[in-house]
Amino acid sequence: MTVQPYHHGNLREALLERAMETIEEVGVDGLSLRQLARDVNVSHGAPAKHFRDKQALIDALALAGFESMNGLIRAASASDGDLRDRFVSVGKAYVDFAVAHPALLTVMYSTKHHPDSSTELRSTGEQGILVAQAMIIEAQEAGIIAAGDPQTLAMVCFVSLHGAALLAAGKHLDGATVEDVVIATTDTLWAGMTAGVPAAQAS
Amino acid sequence: MTVQPYHHGNLREALLERAMETIEEVGVDGLSLRQLARDVNVSHGAPAKHFRDKQALIDALALAGFESMNGLIRAASASDGDLRDRFVSVGKAYVDFAVAHPALLTVMYSTKHHPDSSTELRSTGEQGILVAQAMIIEAQEAGIIAAGDPQTLAMVCFVSLHGAALLAAGKHLDGATVEDVVIATTDTLWAGMTAGVPAAQAS
DNA sequence: CTACTTTGTTGTCAATGACTACATTGCCTT
DNA sequence: AAGGCAATGTAGTCATTGACAACAAAGTAG
Numbered sequence: 346m347t348v349q350p351y352h353h354g355n356l357r358e359a360l361l362e363r364a365m366e367t368i369e370e371v372g373v374d375g376l377s378l379r380q381l382a383r384d385v386n387v388s389h390g391a392p393a394k395h396f397r398d399k400q401a402l403i404d405a406l407a408l409a410g411f412e413s414m415n416g417l418i419r420a421a422s423a424s425d426g427d428l429r430d431r432f433v434s435v436g437k438a439y440v441d442f443a444v445a446h447p448a449l450l451t452v453m454y455s456t457k458h459h460p461d462s463s464t465e466l467r468s469t470g471e472q473g474i475l476v477a478q479a480m481i482i483e484a485q486e487a488g489i490i491a492a493g494d495p496q497t498l499a500m501v502c503f504v505s506l507h508g509a510a511l512l513a514a515g516k517h518l519d520g521a522t523v524e525d526v527v528i529a530t531t532d533t534l535w536a537g538m539t540a541g542v543p544a545a546q547a548s
Numbered sequence: 549m550t551v552q553p554y555h556h557g558n559l560r561e562a563l564l565e566r567a568m569e570t571i572e573e574v575g576v577d578g579l580s581l582r583q584l585a586r587d588v589n590v591s592h593g594a595p596a597k598h599f600r601d602k603q604a605l606i607d608a609l610a611l612a613g614f615e616s617m618n619g620l621i622r623a624a625s626a627s628d629g630d631l632r633d634r635f636v637s638v639g640k641a642y643v644d645f646a647v648a649h650p651a652l653l654t655v656m657y658s659t660k661h662h663p664d665s666s667t668e669l670r671s672t673g674e675q676g677i678l679v680a681q682a683m684i685i686e687a688q689e690a691g692i693i694a695a696g697d698p699q700t701l702a703m704v705c706f707v708s709l710h711g712a713a714l715l716a717a718g719k720h721l722d723g724a725t726v727e728d729v730v731i732a733t734t735d736t737l738w739a740g741m742t743a744g745v746p747a748a749q750a751s
Numbered sequence: 752c753t754a755c756t757t758t759g760t761t762g763t764c765a766a767t768g769a770c771t772a773c774a775t776t777g778c779c780t781t
Numbered sequence: 782a783a784g785g786c787a788a789t790g791t792a793g794t795c796a797t798t799g800a801c802a803a804c805a806a807a808g809t810a811g
Contacts, residue, residue, distance in 0.1 A: 507715060515657060537739035593769095
């Protein structure tokens, strides 16, 4: 038996890492601070030194998730190919992330977060849509898609892909593969943006 | 003091009704069987006679939610106006329902449901997309939107509006009103589906 | 060496979901 | 009308959990 040092040394990271695994296994509701403490061989009161309460730990998880996802989205938007290809790539990156970490995505977009964390969380979560917005502006300047408020268009794209991501993550897409859904959705969105300026026609 | 009869008389419905209110006030996680029992003046063991466990009650809530929503969607799809107007109406009905019952919507699309309930839940939940699919077929037969697999197109529409609904329900749409988001989304989708159909340009 | 901070331990409390044994009611059959 | 019986409600119990407080150990700065 090796003697455990009194200090864990990196308890915070260990808890986050283990929590990330746990929520994908049993969901957020199945997450227990005490079980988490047991998993990393620490007493049940130790996590409190790093996370004020359970929600604080979940907030940290969500933030880490957004940062990870933003990296993938940014990489996709900087990929090779024309604008349309890159647009599809971003969509794929988003939905793929959702499928790979379904429970984490749910946590990320969960409505209930501590007020203090929510500010940082919100701004980090908005990074993704800003990438899409930049691509749309780029496409408009290139004359590929029609003029129109880029913010609104980006929001429509985000909203639609968000639906695809959540449904894919929740396994609510029965007859279609995730790939097909993303392709079909991005195709329709792109066709809609190249066709005209829908938001301006509303009347 | 009025004497309470030994039998509640309609405990199941009372529990569901009160639970519906509760989840909108404090979320699903704030739902407690014991508190629910207290609210309807019944002992803490009584709910077990109607719902095997907490999840069974939640399943029943989800089913009731879908049935209610399906009614609104069907009504919207049968509203006055041309196909495009009806399409937008259906989208609005969906998102409006989401905004009116955000917590319920979360429950409805929650991944974790009892295996037995999930079958009925799934089929009931699919009714909405079938309405959209019927409208798309109607539009294709009228030559308004381009040919294409109606099931795929309906899925794209559903997926996109689902994203709008969830984001609206979760108050993740900062700078835009719900109305604007629905209009912009349905506009883009419709434009994407009418792309390449010369007859559709005039409207 | 001593005081202070950080980190982890231990003990405790109320709330909760689930379970069991039992009591009451009212319908159904005879 | 009487007895049986399922449905419904009551009361008590148990393990688990999140939160909290008091204490202990390890590092750190003066």
